[in-house]
Every structure is written in structure tokens, then in C-alpha cells.
Amino acid sequence: MKIVVPIKRVVDYNVKVRPLGDQSDVDLNNVKMAMNPFCEIAIEEAVRLKEAGTATEVIAVTVGKSDSQEQLRTALALGADRAILVESDSLLEPLAIAKALSKVIEAESPQLVILGKQAIDGDNNQTGQMLAALLNYGQATFASEISIDGDSASVTREIDGGLQTIKVSLPAIITTDLRLNEPRYASLPNIMKAKKKELDVQPIDAMGIDTAPRMELLSVELPAARQEGIKVESVEELVGKLKNEAKVIS
Amino acid sequence: MQDYNTDHPFDLTLSEEQQMTWDMLRKFAETELRPHARQVEEDGGPSNELLEKIKSLDLIPLIIPEAYGGMGLEQDSVSNALALEALAYGDLSLSMSVSVPLLVAQIISEHGSEEQKGELLPKLVNGSIFHVGLGINNSLLSTDPYQSDVTAEENGKEIILNGSKTGVAFANQANTFLISASNESDECNLYFINKDQEGVTLEDKDFMGLKGAPLSQINLSNCKINASQKLGGHNYSINYEALVDSSRIGMSALALGVCQAVLDYVVPYTNERVAFDEPISNRQSVAFMVADMAIETEALRLMIYKSAALKDLGEDFHKQASLTYRFAAHHAMKIGTDGVQLLGGHGFTHEHPVELWYRNLRAIGIFEGGAGV
Numbered sequence: 045m046k047i048v049v050p051i052k053r054v055v056d057y058n059v060k061v062r063p064l065g066d067q068s069d070v071d072l073n074n075v076k077m078a079m080n081p082f083c084e085i086a087i088e089e090a091v092r093l094k095e096a097g098t099a100t101e102v103i104a105v106t107v108g109k110s111d112s113q114e115q116l117r118t119a120l121a122l123g124a125d126r127a128i129l130v131e132s133d134s135l136l137e138p139l140a141i142a143k144a145l146s147k148v149i150e151a152e153s154p155q156l157v158i159l160g161k162q163a164i165d166g167d168n169n170q171t172g173q174m175l176a177a178l179l180n181y182g183q184a185t186f187a188s189e190i191s192i193d194g195d196s197a198s199v200t201r202e203i204d205g206g207l208q209t210i211k212v213s214l215p216a217i218i219t220t221d222l223r224l225n226e227p228r229y230a231s232l233p234n235i236m237k238a239k240k241k242e243l244d245v246q247p248i249d250a251m252g253i254d255t256a257p258r259m260e261l262l263s264v265e266l267p268a269a270r271q272e273g274i275k276v277e278s279v280e281e282l283v284g285k286l287k288n289e290a291k292v293i294s
Numbered sequence: 295m296q297d298y299n300t301d302h303p304f305d306l307t308l309s310e311e312q313q314m315t316w317d318m319l320r321k322f323a324e325t326e327l328r329p330h331a332r333q334v335e336e337d338g339g340p341s342n343e344l345l346e347k348i349k350s351l352d353l354i355p356l357i358i359p360e361a362y363g364g365m366g367l368e369q370d371s372v373s374n375a376l377a378l379e380a381l382a383y384g385d386l387s388l389s390m391s392v393s394v395p396l397l398v399a400q401i402i403s404e405h406g407s408e409e410q411k412g413e414l415l416p417k418l419v420n421g422s423i424f425h426v427g428l429g430i431n432n433s434l435l436s437t438d439p440y441q442s443d444v445t446a447e448e449n450g451k452e453i454i455l456n457g458s459k460t461g462v463a464f465a466n467q468a469n470t471f472l473i474s475a476s477n478e479s480d481e482c483n484l485y486f487i488n489k490d491q492e493g494v495t496l497e498d499k500d501f502m503g504l505k506g507a508p509l510s511q512i513n514l515s516n517c518k519i520n521a522s523q524k525l526g527g528h529n530y531s532i533n534y535e536a537l538v539d540s541s542r543i544g545m546s547a548l549a550l551g552v553c554q555a556v557l558d559y560v561v562p563y564t565n566e567r568v569a570f571d572e573p574i575s576n577r578q579s580v581a582f583m584v585a586d587m588a589i590e591t592e593a594l595r596l597m598i599y600k601s602a603a604l605k606d607l608g609e610d611f612h613k614q615a616s617l618t619y620r621f622a623a624h625h626a627m628k629i630g631t632d633g634v635q636l637l638g639g640h641g642f643t644h645e646h647p648v649e650l651w652y653r654n655l656r657a658i659g660i661f662e663g664g665a666g667v
Contacts, residue, residue: 078317114310121314229322231352233365235314 045099045192045214046154047090050145050175051083051119053112054165063264070165070264079115081227082160084122085220088227089190090158091123098192101125103152107132107144113243120238121230127241132248132255138166140255142174147251149179154215156197161186161219172219182212186221304603308376316376322351323384323551331385331650334506339467340391345424348392353377354399355419362403362415369400371540371602375547379598382551386654387506389548391425394463394507397544398426398472401484401537407527410486414470427465429473429512430541440535442482444514446475453524455485455493455517461661465496465510472525473512474534482534484525493517503653539615543601546622549658550598552651553591553626556633559648560584564636574636583632590625597621623659630655 055061055070056078064071079087093099104119106112107130116127130144149157162169176183184190184199188207191198192214200209202221212218230238248255276282286293308316326347334340340348358364369377374396381389399418402411417423429444444457455475465471471487471494487494497511521528564575564584574580597618604611630652634641641648 114313117310118314118317121318229326229351230314230318231350232315232356233352233367235311235318236356236365236367238314239311 045093045156046101046103046152047093047099047156047158048103048105048149048152048154049083049086049090049119049124050105050107050141050157050159050171051087051115052080052106052160052163052165053077053108053115054080054163057081057164063266067263067265069261077111077114079118080160080163080165082162082164082220082222083115083119084227085222085224086158086160087119087122087124088225089187089220090156091228092225093156093190093192094123099156103128103154105130105145105148107136107141107248109133110245113245116243117238118230120241120243121235122228123234125241127243129243129245130248130251131245134255136255137257137259138168138170139174139258140253142171142178143253143255144248144251145171145175146178147253148246149175155195156192156214157181157217158190159217159219161221172217176217179215179217182216183219184210184212184216185219187218188221188223190218190224304600304607306599312373312376315373316380319351319377319380320383323381323389327381327384327388328555328647331388331506331647332644334385334388335650337506338508339464339506340388344388345391348388349421349424351392353392353396357396358399358403358415358419359411362411363419364403364415368403371543371605372599375543375598375602378544378547379551379554379595382548383555384551385506386548386552386651386657387504389551390463390504390507393544393548394428395424395426397541398428401428401472401525405484405526405530405532407522407525407530409522409527410525423470425464425468427462427468427471427473427510427512429459429462429465429471430538439538440482441480442474442476444473444475446477446483446485448477448521448524448528451521451528453485453519453521455487455514455519458511458513460499460511461501461509462512463504463507463509465512466498466508471512473514481531483530483532485519486523486525487512487514487517487519491517491519501657503650503655503657535612539612540605542615542619543598543605543611545658545661546594546598546601546618549622549626549655550591550594552655553587553594553629556629556648556651556655557584557587557591559646560587560633560636580636583636587629587632590629594618594622594625626655626658 056076059075061070090102094102102124104116104124104127106116110131113129116129120127128148159172172185173183186201187199188202189200195214196211197214197216198209198211199218200207330344355364356367357369360366378393381392402414444455444459447454459473469489472484473487474482474484476482493515494517495513499509499511501509525532561584564580565573567574601611601614601618604614633648634652637646637648640646
């Protein structure tokens with residue numbers, strides 16, 4: 045079984061982002077970039093399926109600028125067998141990314157596509173679903189448990205107030221939630237080996253897809269600074285303030 | 295005379311592998327090592343579970359030659375220093391539980407005789423041996439670092455060792471020790487000793503820091519070993535000065551990781567801690583202290599990577615390594631104590647890690663190498 049894992053290069057989760065001076069976008073100058081944490085979970089799951097003998101090949105794919113190769117190398121160090129970069133000079137919206145991914149998936153024809161439920165930069169939570177629609181594949185989103193059984197997958201999903209287990213026919217799109225697994229650290233020998241693995245670069249322009257943006261970013265602002273808390277003298281005072289000032293109780 | 299050789303400028307751009315290794319080890323240090331630092335200190339060493347996680351990074355098999363089951367990817371000094379800095383950012387004691395076995399594996403790979411390599415390297419690869427007590431420090435901590443106060447009388451087939459080594463990390467968990475000793479002609483070499491050999495006693499010592507990397511004293515009294523137990527074989531002599539110098543670069547890199555941890559801890563603290571209606575970082579006495587810390591940390595970084603780069607270029611790095619270690623010893627202690635000071639009363643409590651870092655950094659000024667690469 046072949047598994048394709050689309051991943052994304054995002055700002056490292058430890059970085060406190062700021063808007064650019066003109067508020068036109070987030071300031072990405074000299075900011076540490078990393079693989080989106082949900083994508084790490086997707087890679088980990090695919091690699092575990094390979095280690096368990098269920099999968100035979102894991103292919104990491106990303107759509108982005110040339111520097112996204114760094115994250116593909118990380119995916120290779122974590123255990124992916126080869127990688128594909130669909131190179132684009134501009135930042136793309138989820139629909140354009142899904143279209144590019146669908147072209148790669150059509151060419152590779154994997155039995156399973158595992159990707160993060162969302163990326164921590166735009167928090168769009170759209171690519172997986174759009175990809176399923178474009179390919180006309182079944183989808184199982186927010187997976188916290190995956191088991192493959194012949195030509196179908198049983199996926200436990202995290203939904204409001206509980207868990208739901210569904211069965212999807214393969215090929216299918218699965219998006220990963222936080223609790224699916226705990227990604228490993230790449231061992232040093234695997235980091236060294238990653239450089240020797242195949243990394244194919246395909247220009248997005250050759251794919252014949254419409255990548256024009258559907259949205260316009262108007263401005264990016266920091267959230268309003270939170271006001272400093274106060275200390276109250278007594279329970280009565282607290283209840284009074286909750287009633288009359290915060291108006292959260294009556 | 296300024297001796298900067300413009301033919302050999304050093305380049306601080308990381309290779310792709312170095313960057314990936316750095317990112318991975320830094321994350322490992324922050325999420326797997328630092329949260330356990332207190333527990334490890336209390337327990338006097340990492341739990342088996344934590345040690346297994348550390349072993350799974352496969353740092354040691356990486357550098358062992360393929361003929362002995364390793365990957366044969368010799369790490370250059372810059373990569374080594376980067377790895378140690380990244381790990382020490384989590385915890386100094388825990389990073390020593392990697393750095394000491396790593397240094398031992400490197401020493402044996404580079405200097406061991408065929409017999410010694412065949413005996414030990416496969417066991418280091420498969421993990422059946424992890425700790426080897428490495429004794430490069432002297433028992434009198436202020437003596438010449440390029441000499442050993444253990445003496446070796448080499449009489450043909452037999453060698454008699456006398457003296458003590460102190461501050462040998464994880465010796466209490468090792469069955470084999472690798473100890474430096476000076477012979478009659480004042481040449482310093484390393485010798486393998488088995489724990490149960492006659493004339494060997496181990497004394498556990500309690501130190502103010504590095505409690506998670508238990509340090510012991512090894513006493514040798516008329517300890518007779520076979521000439522083949524000399525590192526490299528009975529006719530071999532090691533470049534001991536270069537070994538100590540490399541070790542000093544490693545120790546400095548470990549110190550650097552902790553200094554960076556202190557700096558990254560005090561910056562948000564002093565910006566958020568409000569006294570007299572404003573963040574304490576608005577006070578010049580605080581701001582200057584933090585600025586000095588940042589300058590010294592960065593200077594130490596440049597000195598370390600210049601030493602490592604010179605070594606990798608095959609240049610003489612003795613002077614640079616000595617300057618670096620001196621700078622590390624002096625400023626790491628200062629950064630540690632300033633860290634405690636900047637947190638005020640909080641710095642003195644166990645609630646914040648700064649006092650632990652301070653106690654560990656204090657060791658850098660005491661020990662001459664031995665724990666690094």
C-alpha cells in the first residue's frame with residue numbers, strides 16, 4: 045500500500061508572530077520555520093503503518109516555495125521514502141493547494157492520503173476536505189485512531205462530546221487530530237540518510253491548474269492587549285463585580 | 295601579533311544536516327530533557343525509560359565505523375559542538391549522559407587498537423555497553439590539565455597504575471573505565487581498567503551540581519593491568535593535549551547551551567515581572583545585566599565555533615580552545631549567578647530552574663574538560 049502524506053511549512057509553534065509594519069500580513073522575516081505539528085502526526089502515522097507492514101511506501105508532498113524542501117527533508121528523516129515539492133513562488137490558498145495535491149495523487153495513485161487536519165498558520169482546516177472532493181475520495185477527518193482492514197479503513201474521529209468511528213473505502217483521505225500519535229524524533233543516522241533520498245521538484249505552472257486567489261487579505265492585527273487583573277477583598281465584592289460590571293451572573 | 299589567518303575564515307552557515315540535527319535535538323532537549331531535570335537530579339540519574347529515549351537518537355552508532363556495526367559517519371567538531379549545545383539547553387546532567395559515551399566512542403574509534411575496537415565498539419553500537427567511566431580530570435582540580443596525577447609504570451607486559459581520578463561521571467554504572475595516567479617520561483596516555491580489577495576502588499562523591507550525572511572518585515592502588523589495556527596498544531601514544539583541547543571545546547559547548555537557557559528564561563521574566571509599577575527590565579541595573587549576558591553568550595558561541603572550525607580545518611586549535619574554555623569557565627558562572635540574581639527571591643527557589651542551572655554551571659569552572667567532546 046502506498047501512502048501520500050501532504051505536509052506544510054509553517055512558522056515554528058514556539059514563535060510569537062507579529063504583523064508587518066503596514067499590517068499587510070504576518071512578518072515572516074527571520075522567523076524560524078518548521079513542519080506543521082499536525083503534519084508531523086500524519087507522517088508518524090504513515091511511517092508506523094509502514095513499520096507494521098501495512099504500507100510499502102510513504103511519499104511526502106508539499107506545495108510551496110523552494111525552501112519547503114527543508115520540511116520535506118525532515119519528513120524523509122522521520123521515515124518517508126521519497127518526497128515531492130510542487131514549487132510555487134506565491135503563497136497559495138487551500139483550494140489551489142488541494143488542486144495541486146490532487147494532480148500529484150492522481151499520478152501516484154496511493155491507497156491512502158494522510159494529512160494534518162489544519163496548519164497552525166492559517167488554521168483553515170480545508171485542504172483535506174477539498175482534496176477529498178476534488179478526487180472524489182471518501183474522507184475521515186480529525187482521526188484519533190486509524191486501523192486498516194483490507195480495502196477499507198476504520199477511523200475513530202474526535203467530535204463534539206465524544207468519539208465517532210467510521211469506515212471508509214480506500215483510497216481515502218484521512219486528516220489527523222492531535223491525539224492520533226506522538227511523533228518520534230528523527231534519529232541522527234536517519235537525518236544523515238535523508239539527504240540521499242529522492243526529492244522531486246515539479247513546477248506548479250506545468251500542472252495546468254487555476255491557482256488564482258479567491259480571497260483578499262485586508263489586514264493583520266495583534267489581538268487587543270489583555271487588561272491587567274485585579275484583586276478583590278472579599279467574596280461579596282467578587283460577586284458584586286461579576287453581577288454589575290462583568291454582567292456574567294444575574 | 296594578531297594571528298587570524300585570512301586563508302581560513304570560518305563559516306557559521308549550518309549545513310542542511312546540521313540544521314536538522316540542531317532543530318531535532320533542541321526540541322528533544324526542551325520537551326524530553328528539561329521537564330525531567332529535577333527528577334533526574336533527585337534520583338541521581340535518568341530513569342531507564344528516559345535513557346532509552348536518549349539512546350534511540352542513535353548518536354553513538356552514528357560515529358562508530360561501519361566495520362564495527364556503526365554508520366561510520368564521523369562527526370566534525372562543529373557538528374559535535376552544535377549537538378552538545380542543543381542538548382545542554384535542556385539539562386546539563388542529562389546532556390552529559392550522552393556526551394560522555396559519545397566522547398568515549400569517538401576516542402576508541404580513533405585511537406583504539408584493533409583488539410580494543412573489536413571488543414568494545416560493537417557493544418557500544420548495540421547499547422549493551424553505554425557508560426564507560428572516562429577519567430581525564432585530576433583529583434586535585436587545580437593541577438596541570440595536560441598531565442595526570444595517576445602514574446603509570448610501564449614495565450614491558452605489565453602496567454602499574456597509582457593515584458586517583460575524581461569527578462568521573464556515571465562511573466558507578468560502568469564496568470569499564472578509561473583513565474588517563476602519566477608515565478615515567480611524563481607522557482600522558484589512556485588505559486582501560488575493569489571495575490573488578492584488583493586495586494580499584496570507587497568512592498561516590500556528592501557535589502553541589504551535576505547531581506543527575508553522578509560523579510565518583512576512582513582510586514587506583516598498585517592496580518596491575520596488561521600492556522594490551524593501554525589505549526591503542528602498548529606502543530601507542532595519544533596526542534593528549536589535542537584530546538584535552540577537544541574536550542574543552544565540548545565542555546564549553548555544554549556550558550553555552552545552559553547559558554542560552556538562562557538568557558531565554560530571564561528575558562521574558564524581566565519583561566513581565568512588575569515592580570514599582572513597571573517591568574523590572576526598565577531598570578538600567580537589570581537591563582544592563584541582561585545585555586551583558588546576551589553579549590557574553592554570543593561571544594562564547596563565536597569562540598566555540600571558531601575553535602571547532604579550526605580543528606576541522608586541521609589547524610592548530612590549542613590556543614583558541616584554551617581561550618574558549620577560560621572564557622566559558624568565567625562567564626558561564628557569571629551568567630548562572632546573574633540569572634539567579636535577576637529572578638531575585640524566585641531565583642533562589644526550586645520553583646524556577648535557574649538555581650539548578652547556576653549550580654551546574656558552577657562545575658564548568660572547576661572541571662577541566664573530560665565531559666565534552
